[in-house]
Amino acid sequence: MPEVISQRPYKIPESVLVVIHTPALDVLLMERTDTPGFWQSVTGSKDSADEPLITTCVREVAEETGIDVHAPGIGLAALRDWGLRNVYEIYPRFLHRYASGVTHNTEHVFGLTVPAGTPVRLAPREHTALRWLPWREAAAACYSPSNAKAILQLPRFAGVAGAVPGSGA
Known part of the structure; x- marks a missing residue:
């Protein structure tokens, strides 16, 4: 009987970026295991073409940080689609x-507000370290330009009065 090798399905080129932050706009960044010095927010691809983006966000946040979006004190309403692609x-x-033939990915940007002091449990296969930084510092620390740009939009999406996107104010 010939050996059957199971092949993992290809990744779907549609993903989410979830900027996790506190009400004071401190942002969670994690350092990638496979790329030391690469700090990022939560990211991840859809598991299936028909998986709702909100489901992808909830799953990826839980997998990468241990944060349960449905937990008391957070709740699904704290996860917001910023409408950025x-x-x-x-x-x-x-x-x-x-x-x-797949060369490009479409990334959908979300924000998740969590209480200050929310415990984080990293997935050791994905991340080696974490830090909470004020949003301007977090944007400057990101390796990915799209991640940094999203974080610079945080005051606008968090409803901070007088915030001008991209100005750092």
Whole structure:
């Protein structure tokens, strides 16, 4: 009998970016295990083409941080679709994860407000360290330009009076 090798399905080129922050606009950043010095927010691809984006967000936040969006003190209403979309070229080193001919990913940006002091449990296969930074510092620390740009929009989406997107104010 021939050996059957199961092949993992290709990644779907549609993902979420979830900026986790406190009401004071401190932002959670995590350092990637496979790329030391690469600090980022929660990111992740849809598991299936028909998976709702909100489901992708809830799953990825739980997997990467241990935060349960449905927990008391947070709640699904704390997760907001910012209506921002980023289309970017997939890094060549990751192209093998996608079907042949796929070169770009569409990223949907969300924000999640959590109480200060919310415990975080990192997924050790994905992240080695975490830090909470004021939003301007968090944006400056991000490796990904789309992640940094999203964080600079945080005051606008968090409803901070007088905030001008991209101004750092």
